Amino acid sequence: MSRIEKDSLGEIEVPDDVLYGAFTTRAFNNFQISGLGAKPEFITSIAIIKKAAALANMKLGMLDERTGNAIVQAADEVIKGRYRDQFILDVFQAGAGTPFNMNTNEVIANIAIKKLGGKPGDYHIVHPNNHVNMAQSSNDVIPSATRLSVLLTLPGLINELDEMVLAFQAKADEYYGIIKVGRTHLEDAVPIRYDQVFGGYSSSMLKCIIRLRDAEKSMLELGIGGTAIGTGINTHPDYKKTVISELKRLTGFEFSPGDSIMLSWSMAGFVEMSNSLRIxxxxxxxxxNDLRLLNSGPKAGIAEIILPEVEPGSSIMPGKINPSIPEAVNMVCFQVIGNDHAVALAAEAGQLELNVMTPLIAFDLLWSIELLTSAVRMLRERCVTGIIVDVERCAELLENSQSLATVLNPYIGYENVAELVKIALLENKPIRQVILERDIIPESYLDQILDTLRMTEPAVIDKKIIDEIREYRKRAV
Known part of the structure; x- marks a missing residue:
């Protein structure tokens, strides 16, 4: 069964049992590209804007209360998650998200019509454009909905990052004082403690939270009320401040009115958010990558840490275990970095008074947040909390590393140390053994100088010891 609806292009059949209308039907037929639909938070955000707009227009005397209240009630049902099967459009669609906006307008209009005793398609009761879309345009609704949907989804990611900060710090506390070989250029470097390594990871995640919080502020600036190109055509003079006031009340977010002209074409705020996700x-x-390298082995690699075993690692090599969780995180990160590039290109594609690439920007931002939220949770729960540091392996590699020789520079000079390192490597001996065999530094001093714990943080060089070693070497000669 179907009903006939009319629009500016003529008549079109619409399934009788649906709540969308002519515009959505045409858009669905036109744009069957990816099979990807709008994120739920995005649909919710558009519905919140429709509710706020109806409330503002009623307050300003532009919309009668019978119609306006029906729209508000219909929007509430969409906000609660009902009728999601009526939002059928592909992410890749006509520019500026007009199909998304009209899909919402039609669904809310038809819900409201039913509440007022009519049948779907009886738009003389509640009209998608004249009533639901009053004082709005896709050009200000979709960017505003994108901002709101980012604000709705970002707390989940930040909460996961907060937990990751704590997880890495817990590992730092668990392995405080365990010393390992540092590595630069994938070659042995000076020692570092595992609490410093895990503490650095924790600090990195904390800095990412700060960047996200900073970018979040740009999501609070709205161009709603600007309508087609930011000039506010077809709106009441007080509409912009009224609708933003309603949005603040409905969401709890401290929205502020931005320059609607600029926000019609500038996507800089979204680029800022995307950049923080990319970082x-x-x-x-x-x-x-670090976790994969440090776990490499178990016999022919670094093998300083042991990651939790989450699945068999090979279809052909029995007993093989792979770092599957970090590998999956790698792939998520590559996708997010790709999404950021797409957002940057879309933001640059604005022309004159409008940027029409907002559907892509909205989807990629929300997808990146979703991917990162899940990936951070997975990495924490299935990898980080179960990391074991192999203390004996760390000590073995540290003992055989010639990088310990770096601490000798102030005592016998860089060139002399370099020669000793060459000898140690050639003879396959620890640097300590080489120094003692050649009687270069007294053993009592050498034990103090080669204290690996002291090497992992700043320390004052005892000039008296330097002078005594120099005298010792002169006597040895």
Whole structure:
């Protein structure tokens, strides 16, 4: 069964049992591209804006209360998650998100019509454009809805990052004082403690939270009320401040009116948010790579840490275990970095008074937040909390590393130390053994100088010891 609806292009059949109308039907037929639909938070956000707009227009005497209240009640049902099957459009669609906006307008209009005793499609009762979309345009609704949907989803990611900060700090506390070989250029470097390593990861996640919080502020600036190109055509003079006041009341967010002209074409706020997500992805990617390297082995790699075993690692090699969780995080990070590039290109594509790429920007931002939220949770729950540091392996590698020789520089000079390192490598001996065999530094001083714990933080060089070693070497000669 179907009903006939009319629009500016003529008549079109719409399934009789649906709440969307002619515009959505045409858009659905036109844009069947990815099979990806709008995120639930995005639909919720548009519905919140529709509710706020109806409340503002009623307050200003532009919309009669019977119609306005029906719209408010209909929007509330969408906000609560009902009728999600009526939002059928592909993410890739006509520019500026007009199909998304009209899909919402039609669904809310038809819900309201039913509440007032009519049948779907009886738009003389509640009209999608004239009533639900009053004082609005897709050009100010969709960017505003994107901002709101980011604000609704971001707390979940920040909460997960807060937990990750604590998880890494707990590992730092658990392995305080355990010393390992540092590595630069993938070669042995000076010692570092595992509490410092895990503490650095914790600090990195904390800095990412700060960046997200800073970017979050730009989401509070709204261009709603600007309508088509930011000039506010077809709105009451007090509409903008009234609708923003209603949005503040409905959501609890401290929205403020922005320059609607600028916000019609400038996507800089979204780029800022996307950049903060990209930086988080870059940091997470690096940490995941570290965990994979430090876990490498178990016999022919670094093998300083042991990651939790979450699944068999091979379809052909029995007993093999892979760092599957960090690998999955790597892939998420690559996708988020790609999404950021797409957002940047979309933001740059604005022309004259409008940027029409907002559907892509909205989807990629929300997808990145969703991916990172899940990835951070997975990494924490299934990897970080179960990391075991192999203390004996760390000590073994540290003992055989010639990088300990760096601490000798102030006592016998860089060139002399370099020669000793070459000898140690050639003879395959620890640097301590080489120094003692050549009677370069007294053993009592050498034990003090080669204290690896002291190497992991700043320390004052005892000039008296330097002078005594120099005298000792002169006597030895």
């Amino acid at each position: 988080l992805a870059i940091e997470l990617n690096k940490i995941s």
